[in-house]
Each structure stands twice: as structure tokens, then as C-alpha cells.
Amino acid sequence: MTETWDPADYYEYSYPQYALALGLLERLRLNGDERILDVGCGDGKVTAELATRVPNGSVLGIDVSPDMIAFARMMFPPSAHPNLSFRYGDAAKLTFRNEFDVVVAFASLHWVKDLPITLRSIKQSLTPGGRFAAQIVAKRHATARIRSPLHIARKEVMGRPTWGTYFDGFEQRRAYSADECEQLLTDAGFVLRRFKFVNEKVMHRDADALKGYARSTWHRYTDQIPAQKRDAFLNEVVQRCIELSPADRSGQIRLRAYMLEVEATAGGT
Numbered sequence: 001m002t003e004t005w006d007p008a009d010y011y012e013y014s015y016p017q018y019a020l021a022l023g024l025l026e027r028l029r030l031n032g033d034e035r036i037l038d039v040g041c042g043d044g045k046v047t048a049e050l051a052t053r054v055p056n057g058s059v060l061g062i063d064v065s066p067d068m069i070a071f072a073r074m075m076f077p078p079s080a081h082p083n084l085s086f087r088y089g090d091a092a093k094l095t096f097r098n099e100f101d102v103v104v105a106f107a108s109l110h111w112v113k114d115l116p117i118t119l120r121s122i123k124q125s126l127t128p129g130g131r132f133a134a135q136i137v138a139k140r141h142a143t144a145r146i147r148s149p150l151h152i153a154r155k156e157v158m159g160r161p162t163w164g165t166y167f168d169g170f171e172q173r174r175a176y177s178a179d180e181c182e183q184l185l186t187d188a189g190f191v192l193r194r195f196k197f198v199n200e201k202v203m204h205r206d207a208d209a210l211k212g213y214a215r216s217t218w219h220r221y222t223d224q225i226p227a228q229k230r231d232a233f234l235n236e237v238v239q240r241c242i243e244l245s246p247a248d249r250s251g252q253i254r255l256r257a258y259m260l261e262v263e264a265t266a267g268g269t
Contacts (some may be wrong), residue, residue, distance in 0.1 A: 004219050005069030011043040016202040020135055021046045021106040024261060025053070028133055033057045034101040037125060038088030039091045039118075040064075040108020044072025050104070051076075051084035057101075075076065080124070092118045096125035101130050107259065110137040115176065119188035126266040132190060136246045138260040139177045140197065150255060152218065153240035154221065162228055163233060165226045167232035178260055194263035204253040211238045 025046075033056040038047040041061025051059040061084075063069050072086045081115045082218070091105075093113055103122050112118045122132060158167050176184070185192060204210040211234050215222065222230045 004223060005042075005065045005067055006216065006219075007043050007065075007068050008067075009212065010216040011045065011071070011075070013209065013216040014030050014043065014045075016200070016213060018046060019202065020198070020200050020257055020259055022049070023198065024104075024106065024133055025049065027194075027263070028053075028102070028104075028131075030057075030102070031053055035099065036060070036102045036104065037062065037096070037100040037104040039103060039122060040111065041072060041086065042068050042108070044068075044076050045105055047072065047086070048076045048081060048084060051081055054083065058083045059085075060100075061086045062091070062094075064088070064090050082263070092121055094121040094125050098124075098127050098130075100125050101127055104134075105134040105219060107135050107137065109134060110173065110175070116184050116187065119184055119190070123189045123266050128266060130266045132232075132262070132264045134262045135198075135259040136181060136262060137175065138181050139175050141177050141179065148255065148258070149244040150210070150237070150241045153237045153244060154214070154218070156240055157233065157236045158221070160236070162184045163225070163236075167221075170186065170224060181260060181262070185262065187249055189267045190263070190264035191267045192264050194261065196261050197258060198261045199256045199258045202255050202257050204255065206251045207238050207242065207247070207253070210241065210253050210255075211235070214238065 030053050032054050035053050035057055036050055036054060036059045038050060038059060041047045041063050044061055047059055047061035061072060066088055069086050069088050076084055088129040091112055103126055109115060118194065157163060182195060204213065214237060215234055222233065225233055242253060244257060245253065
């Protein structure tokens with residue numbers, strides 16, 4: 001089944017991903033003249049932020065979603081952002097050779113089907129000694145489970161009789177462990193400089209905002225369900241999540257977002 005994105009919905013509700021990305025951006029310590037590639041740029045707002053930090057450089061955002069690229073071009077046109085551009089592109093099939101000083105990937109690599117090939121593709125795009133920075137959804141070790149209340153709630157609801165039949169034969173995308181990620185990066189030719197799990201406290205203003213966040217990124221799951229029933233599915237997930245992590249007196253829901261944060265340089269060929 002083809003995965004579909006709603007760029008406007010994602011733009012409004014991807015505030016957790018944006019907060020995490022800004023944290024990594026602060027640690028990049030850019031000089032201002034770098035050529036940067038953003039892999040899996042999505043709606044383009046993090047890519048645009050990157051462009052403001054390299055006024056004498058350039059930033060190219062690529063994504064496999066034509067809708068996301070069209071949206072990013074509309075929101076951040078060349079007339080307003082002359083050092084920023086967007087292009088359709090598959091991270092596993094990059095044709096660049098030694099063209100970028102920095103490649104970044106913010107919460108996008110867990111969407112790729114073949115991470116080893118993608119990492120090699122990214123490495124060949126970098127200049128010798130170029131930098132790679134990424135935030136990857138990963139497990140701490142091979143037998144660990146992602147324990148976010150929202151993800152626990154989703155898995156529980158998917159297993160309920162009302163919804164279970166829609167997920168018969170559904171293939172979960174593989175979540176790599178930290179050790180596996182470290183080995184894959186080394187095998188691809190990277191030299192690790194920083195390799196650490198980080199977390200960000202995320203405040204969802206209310207249940208509707210939490211639902212919007214889930215809806216904007218969970219199309220892989222909701223596309224399994226008839227369109228007229230997706231809202232009910234998300235309502236059950238949000239209700240269960242709030243049972244696991246209750247809202248405060250103002251109705252705000254505090255959750256944490258966890259990512260494996262990687263900074264590396266491209267080693268010799």
C-alpha cells in the first residue's frame with residue numbers, strides 16, 4: 001500500500017520533530033558557508049531554518065514524497081530563500097559524489113526500507129571529511145521495546161477486536177538497536193564523533209493536538225483502515241495514551257520524545 005502524506009497537517013503538528021531538530025542544529029556549529037543536504041526534508045521548515053544559518057552556503061532538501069516537495073517549494077520559495085532549494089529524491093539512490101560538506105537527516109531514516117544502502121548513499125554524497133548528523137528512531141539494545149505511552153497505546157488499540165483484522169499480515173518496519181546503528185555507520189565508512197540517546201519533553205496542548213501529531217505521521221497505520229473509521233481509531237489511541245500518561249489540570253499532555261543522535265565524519269574510501 002502506498003504511504004500518503006498530508007503536508008499541511010504535518011506542518012501544523014510536527015512540533016515534536018521540530019523541537020528535537022533544533023536541538024541538533026544548535027550543536028552543529030556551522031560556519032555559514034557550508035553546502036548542506038537535508039535527507040527526508042518533509043515540509044521544509046527545518047531545511048529553511050538550516051538555510052538561515054548558512055547565508056554564504058546552500059541547502060538542498062530532498063524527499064520521496066512529491067506532495068511534501070511541492071508544499072516545501074510553496075512555503076519557502078526561492079524569491080524569499082535564494083540559498084534554499086527542494087528536489088524529489090530517494091535517499092537510497094542519491095547520485096551526488098563528494099558534493100556536500102554536511103548531510104543531515106532529522107527523524108527520517110526510520111522510513112527508509114534499506115538503511116545500510118541509504119547510509120552508503122549518504123556517505124558518497126559527502127566531501128572527504130564531511131559531516132553527517134542524524135536523529136534516528138532506534139532501540140537502546142536488540143531486545144528493548146520503545147516504551148513511549150503513545151506507541152504503547154497504538155499497539156494496544158491495534159490489537160483490539162475492532163481493529164485487529166485491519167492489521168492482519170501488517171509488516172512492522174524494523175527498528176534497529178543502537179549497536180546495529182553503530183555497526184552500519186562504521187560499515188558505510190563513517191567515523192563516529194557523537195553517538196547518544198537524547199530526549200525532549202514535548203507538551204501537547206490538549207487531546208486534539210496529540211491526535212493531530214499522531215494523524216500527521218501515522219499514515220502507515222491509518223492507511224490500513226477505511227477512511228471513515230480512521231478518526232475513531234485515533235480517538236481510541238489518544239484516550240488510551242491519556243490513561244497511561246494523564247493530562248495536567250490545564251489539559252496539557254506531557255510526553256517525551258526519544259532519539260538516537262549521531263554525528264560522524266566521512267572517512268576515506
